[in-house]
Amino acid sequence: MQLNLRNPLVFFDLETTGINIVKDRIVEISFVKVHPNGKEECKTRRINPEMPIPPESTAIHGITDEDVKDCPTFKEIAKSLAAQIEGCDLAGYNSNRFDIPLLVEEFLRAGVDIDLNKRKFVDVQTIFHKMEQRTLSAAYKFYCDKSLENAHTAEADTMATYEILKAQLDRYPDDLQNDIEFLSKYSSFTNNVDFAGRMVYNEDGKETINFGKYKGKLVEEVLKNDPGYYSWIMNGDFPLNTKKVLTEIKLRGFNSK
Structure with a gap:
């Protein structure tokens, strides 16, 4: 099913040094930008977090300090990244609780005050949990009947999330609308003022x-x-x-x- 879009929709995933949105940093970002006409653009970038990557985080995503030592910092790519997602709605897996708050923190640290207040956010994990109560790998198997190869790499997780949302729309035509405003409201647990929900x-x-x-x-x-x-x-x-x-x-x- 092709998504019914008014604005481009950016599916994205972050690999990070940890799960603390205040202290941790991005080491890899991958996104699929889906245009209203169905055109897709995919991009993945490694980022130097300017801090050591803990072994427990490397064990999850496989990215080491050596892998990112010559990569640009987030500050160096912040303006170009902001331009790439300008005017786009955002989607991800657990993105409302983690990826979006952390991405906003990185932009603020870089001095790029990107305004996301008018964007719509679709969290595929929330839709999945309301419907089935599973994990990303299980969701991919359940909805797409595929095994998630290279799980916990930003690009694989991003593409899987994009495919899952389309499959969810096919599976629940009576419950879900192919409309980003509807999906944004449906996949939101709270009406946050700030992205962290304080x-x-x-x-x-x-x-x-x-x-x-x-x-x-x-x-x-x-x-x-x-x-x-x-x-x-x-x-x-x-x-x-x-x-x-x-x-x-x-x-x-x-x-x-």
Whole structure:
């Protein structure tokens, strides 16, 4: 089934130094850019993370420090990558919880403030888990009747994710619509304000804290009633995107006075 697209859809996968979106870095990125006319572009790049790759991460994706020592840093490719995904919606496997937040962090560290607020995000893992409760390799076997060769390489995982989404649309025609806005909403568990989900919109569309002692409280009220909270976030081990969004809410409060 060919995807029904209004905008290009970029399926992407990251291989990284670890799973901490604040501290870890990308070592490989692969994407398949699918155009509304069905044309596909595939690209894979190794990246020097500027930090050692832990052995436990190498054991998963097979990429070593030696493999990336002469590769460009993310900062060196950030502008060209941002241009390549400009105006595109994004899709991946567990991408809403990991790949997108980490990618945004890398862009912010590189000084490239890419605006993803108007993009749509399709998380194939969420669709799969709502339907079948399995892993990527099992999903590929289940939906495409193929074994996932070279699992945990960015390109193999990216292509498999693309194929799985098309197969999901074929398998669930009564439940899924071949429409990116529908798939984006369907594959989202929460209505995040920041990409890491530290803040979410409530039923009234207002920003609320989503963790800790202020969970469920309006962000504006917390900032007003606990002036030290903002400094705690800004000086703490939180994603740059979370700090950026919190600052925007704080400044909005000042401007409304």
